[in-house]
Amino acid sequence: MKIVGADVIVTCPGRNYVTLKITTEDGVVGYGDATLNGRELSVDAYLREHVCPLLIGRDARRINDIWQYLYRGAYWRGGPVTMTAIGAVDVALWDIKGKALGVPVYELLGGQARDGVTIYGHASGADIDEALADAASFLERGYRAVRLQAKIPALDATYGIRTGPGLTYEPATGDRPVEEVWDTGAYLDFLPSLMAAAREQLGYGFHLLHDCHHRLTPIEAGRLGESLEPYRMFWIEDATPAEDQAAFRLIRQHTVTPLAVGEIFSTIWDCQVLIGERLVDYIRTSVPHAGGISHVRRIFDHADLYGVRTGSHGAGDISPIGIAAALHLDLSVPNFGIQEYMGHLDPAGEVFTTSYRYEDGLLLLGDEPGIGVQVDEAAAARYPYIPRYLPVNRLRDGSMHDW
Numbered sequence: 001m002k003i004v005g006a007d008v009i010v011t012c013p014g015r016n017y018v019t020l021k022i023t024t025e026d027g028v029v030g031y032g033d034a035t036l037n038g039r040e041l042s043v044d045a046y047l048r049e050h051v052c053p054l055l056i057g058r059d060a061r062r063i064n065d066i067w068q069y070l071y072r073g074a075y076w077r078g079g080p081v082t083m084t085a086i087g088a089v090d091v092a093l094w095d096i097k098g099k100a101l102g103v104p105v106y107e108l109l110g111g112q113a114r115d116g117v118t119i120y121g122h123a124s125g126a127d128i129d130e131a132l133a134d135a136a137s138f139l140e141r142g143y144r145a146v147r148l149q150a151k152i153p154a155l156d157a158t159y160g161i162r163t164g165p166g167l168t169y170e171p172a173t174g175d176r177p178v179e180e181v182w183d184t185g186a187y188l189d190f191l192p193s194l195m196a197a198a199r200e201q202l203g204y205g206f207h208l209l210h211d212c213h214h215r216l217t218p219i220e221a222g223r224l225g226e227s228l229e230p231y232r233m234f235w236i237e238d239a240t241p242a243e244d245q246a247a248f249r250l251i252r253q254h255t256v257t258p259l260a261v262g263e264i265f266s267t268i269w270d271c272q273v274l275i276g277e278r279l280v281d282y283i284r285t286s287v288p289h290a291g292g293i294s295h296v297r298r299i300f301d302h303a304d305l306y307g308v309r310t311g312s313h314g315a316g317d318i319s320p321i322g323i324a325a326a327l328h329l330d331l332s333v334p335n336f337g338i339q340e341y342m343g344h345l346d347p348a349g350e351v352f353t354t355s356y357r358y359e360d361g362l363l364l365l366g367d368e369p370g371i372g373v374q375v376d377e378a379a380a381a382r383y384p385y386i387p388r389y390l391p392v393n394r395l396r397d398g399s400m401h402d403w
């Protein structure tokens with residue numbers, strides 16, 4: 001089953017997505033998500049220049065060998081660009097294997113361990129009332145878990161807040177990032193009042209989550225976690241810059257609020273200390289950004305050994321292919337925790353047709369062979385790439401601050 005084609009599709013139906021398309025000599029086509037938010041064209045170039053030519057002529061059935069060839073065979077290994085490219089190859093090959101054998105990928109992973117995948121939605125608002133109304137609308141639609149973010153009153157802008165109607169928040173267009181002001185003190189003072197209001201008005205009958213976006217020091221994170229303990233959070237996410245795994249030892253000493261991290265990790269080694277020392281409760285590595293189904297499955301197995309559950313990244317910058325790939329893994333692993341699901345803006349649905357669907361707080365996968373996402377290339381061509389950047393943060397004195 002030789003690979004005869006490997007092409008990259010870059011499109012912007014609502015936001016930028018990069019898709020790898022692999023074709024075999026028998027005419028089977030597999031798709032993988034190669035989107036890396038704000039760095040889309042780097043992965044596009046890495047694939048086109050360094051990966052696609054090496055795939056031609058290889059046996060598409062040998063997913064493990066191709067993965068090792070691309071990872072171990074590279075002197076400059078690891079990092080988000082490389083691992084997103086490898087992830088796209090891996091998912092496209094699983095898609096091909098499923099289609100060739102006529103079964104959904106989760107069947108190849110051992111079959112379903114649950115009926116559906118519990119997701120959390122993104123509620124946000126310009127103030128507490130607006131955020132709670134948004135959260136209530138998720139609960140009315142059957143969601144059992146909601147991430148809650150609101151604008152910090154003392155700041156002009158706060159990342160992670162939807163600015164208009166629809167399901168997602170978008171990075172600004174333009175040739176350079178918007179610069180926002182960050183104030184940790186204002187954030188730490190405000191957040192408990194948001195969560196207190198959420199529990200007072202909406203009760204304790206749903207999972208409440210929050211994303212800190214890597215802005216705190218370990219001791220600040222400990223203080224935040226402790227201050228939120230009465231509101232029984234499902235997790236606080238990305239409390240500190242993720243590359244400092246040992247920082248979580250300090251956070252753990254100060255709070256029993258569960259911790260989640262890992263959406264920016266690329267490999268199992270990025271989570272080795274965190275998992276091995278049980279420093280987090282949920283590992284958020286995502287299929288597209290950490291080497292695909294093959295590698296993230298290994299991370300999840302490693303996590304299971306230490307009682308750490310999964311909680312994969314599923315923001316709108318992960319394409320429907322990446323979300324679908326995550327769902328196959330979520331459905332099959334023993335230690336599934338929760339799956340983030342932000343949804344996709346129109347007109348993404350013109351380009352990507354998915355077999356997964358929402359029902360009563362869950363995403364359900366059908367029995368379509370492979371990953372279960374179709375790509376309309378003519379529709380993709382109607383939406384050319386638009387440069388977009390995530391914002392950056394400065395303190396009030398002008399210092400750059402962490403993501």
Ligand code: GCO
Binds near residue numbers: 037213314316390
């Ligand atoms: C999340 C993420 C997003 C990221 C975005 C970056 O938890 O959904 O933190 O808010 O900022 O996916 O590409």
Ligand code: MG
Binds near residue numbers: 238263
């Ligand atoms: Mg996050």
